[in-house]
Amino acid sequence: MNQLDEKIDRILSMPPYSQPPDDRQTCLLEMLKEELDYACQRHPGYKNYIQHWPVDYKTAGQVSDLPYLPVGILKANPPLSFVALDEIKRTLTSSATTSQLPSRVVLDSPTSRRMTKGVVAILRDFIGPFRRPYLVVDTPGSKGAENTLGARGAAIQGLQPFSNGTTYCLGLTDHDDLTLDLDKLREFAKDRRDTEVLVYGFTFILWNHLVKPLMAENVCLNLPNARILHSGGWKRLQDQAVEKTVFNEQLARVFGCSADHVIDFYGMVESVGVIYPDCPEGNKHGPVFGDVIVRNPLTLEPVAAGEHGIVQVCSILPTSFPGNLLLTEDMAQVIAYDGCPCGRRGISFRFAGRVPKAELRGCGNLQSKR
Amino acid sequence: MTSIMGSAMTELQQNVDSPEEISSAVARLRQAVSDAEISPNDVINVFDSWAKGLDARELDDIPGIVFLRIWLRRGTLEPIITRELGSNGLHGGWTEYGLANCKAFPIGIVGHWPAGNVEIQPILSMTCALLGGNAALVRMPSGLVELTRRLMEKLVQSDPAGVLTRRIFMAAFEHGRKDLHEAMARAVDGAMIWGGEEAVLQVRSLPFPHWAKIAVFGPRISVAAMDAGAWGNPGEQESWCRRIARDVWQFDQQACSSPQVLFLEKAAGQSTAQFLPFLQRAFEAENRAHPRRTIPAALTSAICQARASWLLQDIAHEAIFPKGPDWTLLFGSGVDLPLPVQGKTLTILEVDNLIDPVLKFDGNVQTLGLAIADPEKEKKLAWLAGTRGVDRIVKLGRMHTFVPPWDGVDLIRPMVRMVRHVCSTD
Numbered sequence: 001m002n003q004l005d006e007k008i009d010r011i012l013s014m015p016p017y018s019q020p021p022d023d024r025q026t027c028l029l030e031m032l033k034e035e036l037d038y039a040c041q042r043h044p045g046y047k048n049y050i051q052h053w054p055v056d057y058k059t060a061g062q063v064s065d066l067p068y069l070p071v072g073i074l075k076a077n078p079p080l081s082f083v084a085l086d087e088i089k090r091t092l093t094s095s096a097t098t099s100q101l102p103s104r105v106v107l108d109s110p111t112s113r114r115m116t117k118g119v120v121a122i123l124r125d126f127i128g129p130f131r132r133p134y135l136v137v138d139t140p141g142s143k144g145a146e147n148t149l150g151a152r153g154a155a156i157q158g159l160q161p162f163s164n165g166t167t168y169c170l171g172l173t174d175h176d177d178l179t180l181d182l183d184k185l186r187e188f189a190k191d192r193r194d195t196e197v198l199v200y201g202f203t204f205i206l207w208n209h210l211v212k213p214l215m216a217e218n219v220c221l222n223l224p225n226a227r228i229l230h231s232g233g234w235k236r237l238q239d240q241a242v243e244k245t246v247f248n249e250q251l252a253r254v255f256g257c258s259a260d261h262v263i264d265f266y267g268m269v270e271s272v273g274v275i276y277p278d279c280p281e282g283n284k285h286g287p288v289f290g291d292v293i294v295r296n297p298l299t300l301e302p303v304a305a306g307e308h309g310i311v312q313v314c315s316i317l318p319t320s321f322p323g324n325l326l327l328t329e330d331m332a333q334v335i336a337y338d339g340c341p342c343g344r345r346g347i348s349f350r351f352a353g354r355v356p357k358a359e360l361r362g363c364g365n366l367q368s369k370r
Numbered sequence: 371m372t373s374i375m376g377s378a379m380t381e382l383q384q385n386v387d388s389p390e391e392i393s394s395a396v397a398r399l400r401q402a403v404s405d406a407e408i409s410p411n412d413v414i415n416v417f418d419s420w421a422k423g424l425d426a427r428e429l430d431d432i433p434g435i436v437f438l439r440i441w442l443r444r445g446t447l448e449p450i451i452t453r454e455l456g457s458n459g460l461h462g463g464w465t466e467y468g469l470a471n472c473k474a475f476p477i478g479i480v481g482h483w484p485a486g487n488v489e490i491q492p493i494l495s496m497t498c499a500l501l502g503g504n505a506a507l508v509r510m511p512s513g514l515v516e517l518t519r520r521l522m523e524k525l526v527q528s529d530p531a532g533v534l535t536r537r538i539f540m541a542a543f544e545h546g547r548k549d550l551h552e553a554m555a556r557a558v559d560g561a562m563i564w565g566g567e568e569a570v571l572q573v574r575s576l577p578f579p580h581w582a583k584i585a586v587f588g589p590r591i592s593v594a595a596m597d598a599g600a601w602g603n604p605g606e607q608e609s610w611c612r613r614i615a616r617d618v619w620q621f622d623q624q625a626c627s628s629p630q631v632l633f634l635e636k637a638a639g640q641s642t643a644q645f646l647p648f649l650q651r652a653f654e655a656e657n658r659a660h661p662r663r664t665i666p667a668a669l670t671s672a673i674c675q676a677r678a679s680w681l682l683q684d685i686a687h688e689a690i691f692p693k694g695p696d697w698t699l700l701f702g703s704g705v706d707l708p709l710p711v712q713g714k715t716l717t718i719l720e721v722d723n724l725i726d727p728v729l730k731f732d733g734n735v736q737t738l739g740l741a742i743a744d745p746e747k748e749k750k751l752a753w754l755a756g757t758r759g760v761d762r763i764v765k766l767g768r769m770h771t772f773v774p775p776w777d778g779v780d781l782i783r784p785m786v787r788m789v790r791h792v793c794s795t796d
Binding site: 044045046047048049052054055065069070072073076080297298299300301309310327329331355356 | 662664665666667668669670671674675677678679681682683684685687688689690691692693694695
């Protein structure tokens with residue numbers, strides 16, 4: 001494990017987007033094979049799955065041939081784990097509606113440490129390395145308890161390495177509804193016109209609890225050097241028909257910054273440490289310690305550039321749970337397999353919504369007992 | 371000719387956007403029914419010709435087309451008519467029952483709410499009503515409009531006099547248009563409702579007239595079972611596997627008659643695992659012959675999820691599957707019915723005795739497909755399955771054969787009135 005740990009750390013220290021795709025393929029293939037070996041030793045059920053995969057991973061010639069798990073498997077409770085109970089440092093849970101079960105992933109110390117390093121490596125490439133005042137558009141309670149962490153908390157915490165002081169600008173009403181603390185927000189913005197600040201919030205929270213109230217009162221925070229990151233997806237804004245460009249423009253207007261300072265990033269707790277921010281071209285990229293494969297639903301083979309398919313995320317970071325090769329429930333379009341004008345190497349892609357909920361259809365649709 | 375056919379098609383199948391359009395179509399259908407009585411034989415004459423018209427290469431890609439061609443033939447339908455409507459029923463005559471004579475009369479207009487998963491179901495449902503002398507008002511699932519149009523064009527060609535086509539209206543509209551569903555329901559004298567639980571409950575709650583006859587073909591699953599004498603017989607293993615593959619392939623395993631699980635009875639000195647390679651070869655061959663053309667991404671996800679869940683759940687579980695979502699064999703042991711996955715995902719469960727899983731059936735199993743070498747055992751299983759709610763017990767390879775009774779009920783008789791006449795002079 002120590003050797004594996006060292007290898008992962010070595011790759012984590014590389015510039016995240018400069019490796020040519022072929023080199024990355026070779027590097028990831030070797031690492032992921034080692035991690036599959038390790039995982040098979042730790043979990044008999046996982047080993048059973050790997051052994052029945054139609055391609056022997058030991059002889060696989062490309063990452064896309066390696067055995068991947070559907071992300072829904074991580075909804076198991078107790079969670080799938082490659083480590084003993086006393087090694088678990090934290091359990092992350094995904095956001096889930098009441099009708100869905102959340103995913104649960106367990107982190108041991110090495111995986112937890114790599115998660116932080118991974119996010120930092122990626123974000124440094126987008127917003128620079130230094131620490132700055134950090135405005136969280138959420139409540140202090142959302143950062144989570146000591147042993148468990150939700151998706152919002154994980155994202156908030158993932159940005160802490162860029163912070164030299166954190167301010168939470170939302171509070172809770174007596175009915176536990178989110179409410180904007182305008183005084184706190186004004187206090188944060190005061191005298192920071194020339195300071196670079198970092199802002200983070202879940203997409204729908206930013207819109208509903210910051211942009212809308214500030215727009216209503218015609219408030220501009222006058223923070224031209226704000227870098228605004230948001231994640232969590234657009235689903236909860238669909239009923240308000242908020243377009244991405246409108247979202248960016250309005251957000252930029254209330255902060256008084258340029259719309260290209262607003263960065264949407266995709267991340268999932270099941271693929272800890274790897275996030276996918278939009279590049280200036282509006283594309284997403286995989287870092288050197290991970291990759292993205294977009295698979296044709298009909299064949300499960302990787303699609304050609306320009307085509308849509310189901311997203312598989314790959315990451316060498318987790319060793320405490322089976323999160324290395326995950327078929328997600330998201331769709332994406334591959335823009336190109338290399339050569340994004342932003343200069344980042346490897347695949348560039350854009351998300352295209354969720355895979356519609358899997359439902360049995362028709363007269364064979366039997367879910368409930370008589 | 372083409373334009374006449376085109377206008378007949380327009381009359382017969384339309385996108386509908388208002389209740390008034392349905393009312394207008396209903397008036398035409400009611401007029402057609404009252405204008406002239408047609409006997410099942412008249413209907414079969416047209417169907418037989420239609421079956422020949424459907425024997426065209428350009429239609430070979432339609433799932434279920436082979437079955438539809440066979441269903442529409444005189445040789446298939448005559449015995450069904452005789453059994454359901456009486457010995458003189460074919461020509462619309464009275465049949466003697468003791469002191470009385472009985473004859474089937476149409477109920478009028480039959481509304482059809484087919485499921486979207488079986489491509490030929492709108493047509494199959496419609497034919498049942500027509501054979502009873504009724505008119506048919508069919509709500510078209512949006513995904514089947516074009517495919518059904520191709521099939522109905524052949525009917526228009528086979529029925530230049532409009533014997534049947536004037537009795538048909540196929541209404542295409544959005545699933546969520548409650549006003550149009552209600553307009554249909556108010557206008558019909560009977561309904562044939564097919565589909566999943568939610569769809570069936572929604573349709574049943576529509577405002578049908580109090581006299582309407584309702585036949586519901588709701589959600590069920592189906593099961594296959596083999597005793598050791600069948601699966602262990604080296605001379606028959608390949609042919610049984612071909613039959614199983616055929617049953618699984620039809621309708622992408624989404625029909626109520628699709629087997630979701632295969633129970634294999636243990637044999638002394640033989641491992642049921644020996645049977646897997648035969649099944650694998652049969653599935654590979656069926657996949658080469660009938661590859662999928664499209665798949666919803668959700669089904670692909672569900673298939674991947676089923677494979678992983680199965681193998682992670684128990685290290686004794688085995689599975690065989692290709693890289694793609696084409697088909698999946700999940701192998702283990704146990705007597706409980708697994709939740710259906712569909713998409714050509716067959717769970718194979720080894721059991722000590724086939725009686726054990728059948729005892730677990732709870733009324734949700736529609737068809738039990740059997741391969742049993744021991745006839746006495748088969749009789750016992752059939753009886754037991756009947757007591758446990760199974761409505762069809764058939765040979766493997768014939769699980770989808772659409773022959774009444776289906777779901778325990780006849781297909782034509784529920785949509786006719788059997789009029790009894792006791793002669794006053796006797």
